[in-house]
Amino acid sequence: MRKASLSLLALFGIAASIGAQPLVVQSYMSDEAPKNAFAALVAEFQKQNPAIKVTVNTVAHEQFKTQLVNYLTAKDAPDVLTWFAGFRMQQYAMKGLLEPLPESTFPGGSFVKEFPAAFKPAASYNSKIYFMPQSWYWWAVYYNKDVFAQYKLSVPKTWDEFLSVCETLKQNGVAPVSIGAKDTWTAGGWFDYMNVAVNGGTAHQKLTGGTVSYTDPSVLKTFGYIADLAKKGYILENAASYSWQEAVTPLVEGTAGMYLMGQFIMDSVPADKKASIDFFSFPKVGRPDYGVDTPTDGFMIPAKAKNKAAAKKFLAFIATKKAQDMMNVTLGRLSANMTGAIPNAEAERGLAMVKGAAFAAQFYDRDAPEEMAAKGMNAIVDILQAPDSYKDILTALDKERVRIYADLK
Amino acid sequence: METRKNGPDARKTLLTLLFYVFSTLIVALWLLPILIAVFTSLKSMDEIMGSSKMWTPPKVLHWENFTRVWNKVGMSAYVLNTFLITVPSVVGALLVSSLSGFALAFYRFRLNKAVLVLFIAGMLIPFQMLMIPVFRLSDALSLRDTRPGVILFHIAFQLGFCTFFLRNFMRTIPFSLVEAPRIDGASEWTIYRKIIMPLSISSLAALGVLEFTWIWNDLLWSLVLIQSDSLKPVTLGLANMQGEFVSYYNMTAAGSIIAAIAPLGVFLLFQRYFISGLTVGAEKG
Numbered sequence: 001m002r003k004a005s006l007s008l009l010a011l012f013g014i015a016a017s018i019g020a021q022p023l024v025v026q027s028y029m030s031d032e033a034p035k036n037a038f039a040a041l042v043a044e045f046q047k048q049n050p051a052i053k054v055t056v057n058t059v060a061h062e063q064f065k066t067q068l069v070n071y072l073t074a075k076d077a078p079d080v081l082t083w084f085a086g087f088r089m090q091q092y093a094m095k096g097l098l099e100p101l102p103e104s105t106f107p108g109g110s111f112v113k114e115f116p117a118a119f120k121p122a123a124s125y126n127s128k129i130y131f132m133p134q135s136w137y138w139w140a141v142y143y144n145k146d147v148f149a150q151y152k153l154s155v156p157k158t159w160d161e162f163l164s165v166c167e168t169l170k171q172n173g174v175a176p177v178s179i180g181a182k183d184t185w186t187a188g189g190w191f192d193y194m195n196v197a198v199n200g201g202t203a204h205q206k207l208t209g210g211t212v213s214y215t216d217p218s219v220l221k222t223f224g225y226i227a228d229l230a231k232k233g234y235i236l237e238n239a240a241s242y243s244w245q246e247a248v249t250p251l252v253e254g255t256a257g258m259y260l261m262g263q264f265i266m267d268s269v270p271a272d273k274k275a276s277i278d279f280f281s282f283p284k285v286g287r288p289d290y291g292v293d294t295p296t297d298g299f300m301i302p303a304k305a306k307n308k309a310a311a312k313k314f315l316a317f318i319a320t321k322k323a324q325d326m327m328n329v330t331l332g333r334l335s336a337n338m339t340g341a342i343p344n345a346e347a348e349r350g351l352a353m354v355k356g357a358a359f360a361a362q363f364y365d366r367d368a369p370e371e372m373a374a375k376g377m378n379a380i381v382d383i384l385q386a387p388d389s390y391k392d393i394l395t396a397l398d399k400e401r402v403r404i405y406a407d408l409k
Numbered sequence: 410m411e412t413r414k415n416g417p418d419a420r421k422t423l424l425t426l427l428f429y430v431f432s433t434l435i436v437a438l439w440l441l442p443i444l445i446a447v448f449t450s451l452k453s454m455d456e457i458m459g460s461s462k463m464w465t466p467p468k469v470l471h472w473e474n475f476t477r478v479w480n481k482v483g484m485s486a487y488v489l490n491t492f493l494i495t496v497p498s499v500v501g502a503l504l505v506s507s508l509s510g511f512a513l514a515f516y517r518f519r520l521n522k523a524v525l526v527l528f529i530a531g532m533l534i535p536f537q538m539l540m541i542p543v544f545r546l547s548d549a550l551s552l553r554d555t556r557p558g559v560i561l562f563h564i565a566f567q568l569g570f571c572t573f574f575l576r577n578f579m580r581t582i583p584f585s586l587v588e589a590p591r592i593d594g595a596s597e598w599t600i601y602r603k604i605i606m607p608l609s610i611s612s613l614a615a616l617g618v619l620e621f622t623w624i625w626n627d628l629l630w631s632l633v634l635i636q637s638d639s640l641k642p643v644t645l646g647l648a649n650m651q652g653e654f655v656s657y658y659n660m661t662a663a664g665s666i667i668a669a670i671a672p673l674g675v676f677l678l679f680q681r682y683f684i685s686g687l688t689v690g691a692e693k694g
Contacts, residue, residue, distance in 0.1 A: 030649045031657070033655075058649055059649070060651050063632055067633075070544055071636070074553060252458060268458050268655050
């Protein structure tokens with residue numbers, strides 16, 4: 001036994017010392033399609049840079065999130081990490097755990113040569129850039145066209161139209177709104193879209209920034225609309241027992257009519273049903289303009305990374321149009337690079353919707369501190385289950401807001 | 410009085426019948442989730458997402474899910490990694506705890522009870538509480554992201570239960586079996602090695618099976634300590650089938666079935682020790 005463990009130890013020592021210029025990429029792209037697309041991308045980089053030996057470690061997405069702090073603070077931190085733009089990244093830049101990316105890192109010589117200027121705030125902190133955007137997608141109301149055709153419904157543009165669509169669906173035994181609230185982030189979409197539709201983008205930014213109370217009359221109004229949907233029975237029954245993906249099935253089957261979700265919902269719609277599922281922009285609630293959620297995914301470098309030069313080289317490669325197309329055209333998402341190709345007609349419509357928006361948010365759990373968003377999303381799920389006590393739930397939530405933002409300082 | 414003669418017999422038959430009906434029902438109920446897992450593992454993702462009836466058998470049998478999980482998803486490497494972590498951990502934990510169990514069972518020293526309580530107290534701490542200290546310690550010792558690191562932590566964490574279990578078993582061994590060889594001049598090591606160990610085989614085997622299953626199924630420590638794909642055990646590999654966007658239920662089910670085979674095999678192999686080993690010493694603490 002002792003001999004065996006000694007030789008085992010020796011074996012590890014050898015394995016660790018082989019290979020010059022290693023570059024360790026820690027990735028949360030654990031589903032098959034993105035994983036394969038990313039592997040192809042890495043192979044291309046490897047071909048161009050034979051002196052660098054890239055190792056990609058893939059970690060299940062949800063577990064990656066829980067382990068990120070470990071990766072950032074470990075002695076032998078990985079060189080490149082996949083992550084999200086917005087506050088979710090900035091909180092680590094604030095603590096000095098991330099390596100800033102000088103403008104010269106970007107292939108065109110500056111951030112704005114490659115990416116829309118609108119992406120810059122979410123990718124930087126304190127006027128330094130820390131984040132290399134790769135792809136983004138939009139959120140919208142996805143609906144079953146067959147169901148709408150069967151009950152002669154048209155796409156609702158205003159809240160009143162939306163409610164009447166819900167009523168018709170409910171009368172016919174179809175759950176109007178599907179939501180997989182076991183994954184509480186599904187409620188985050190409702191929070192963003194509803195609040196921006198009611199109060200506008202600037203007010204929403206203040207709320208996720210922590211300077212507006214959750215018991216403010218304007219916020220109460222937002223949550224009043226959500227509570228109203230639940231009170232009228234427009235939400236899928238037992239929503240809290242479904243994961244987001246399990247709640248797609250009712251939409252596909254036609255036992256539910258609509259689902260507020262990100263573009264990636266199409267990944268889990270069966271091939272023969274894809275033609276039946278389409279999206280429309282969130283209905284307007286008394287304001288002429290509208291907002292969108294456009295979560296941006298990309299990469300960052302830990303401050304403790306060992307091989308920062310190679311890591312920056314890798315990020316510069318990721319930023320190019322060619323590299324972004326390799327990934328995003330395959331997956332049907334939109335490239336952060338301005339010159340990136342638009343993968344299909346669906347993406348063209350999504351892009352048009354985003355371009356027409358007056359305000360673009362990342363997502364509740366990316367704009368607000370993680371803990372705040374977690375509490376907030378739980379609160380929305382609670383409201384869906386007990387809509388009558390939504391004011392009490394928000395009062396409790398606001399106490400958390402005061403504590404969480406005070407802790408940040 | 411004549412009629413009552415048949416009474417107990419008829420009642421016994423009825424009870425036996427009821428027993429079989431109920432136990433069959435309970436077994437069927439227990440097997441239902443496994444059956445659904447088998448169905449799911451043989452379906453295509455489109456079939457799963459297209460219908461909410463998870464209990465229906467697959468329309469087309471997709472056996473390739475298993476080969477895909479084994480080859481493309483890399484289950485073969487994950488299974489091997491799990492073996493390389495589990496076997497040394499179980500052997501190490503049994504080795505160390507049989508020594509501590511031996512000491513606590515046969516040596517009379519003042520802090521004997523206190524040391525035993527310490528071992529038991531260790532069992533009561535939820536492991537989640539130790540995640541950060543373990544991470545910091547292994548990072549400082551450069552044991553993070555190495556196989557020996559995970560193995561050492563498994564041994565350390567299983568030590569409490571194993572020691573408690575083996576000490577209780579060894580207490581049932583008559584003390585004269587230790588005393589007699591001592592008088593004849595046998596060393597303590599010889600007593601442990603030649604007398605106590607052979608007598609403990611059945612409880613060591615039972616404990617080994619338990620430990621094997623527990624360490625095999627561990628997710629937490631591998632998640633905290635392992636970063637490289639090349640070292641990942643099966644539990645992390647299964648979790649990897651849940652992506653940022655899509656979870657592959659069919660792959661996860663196929664992978665879970667593969668992952669369950671080894672502990673099942675170990676259990677079947679050692680099951681004759683299992684019941685006897687667990688209950689030996691049950692009547693004497």
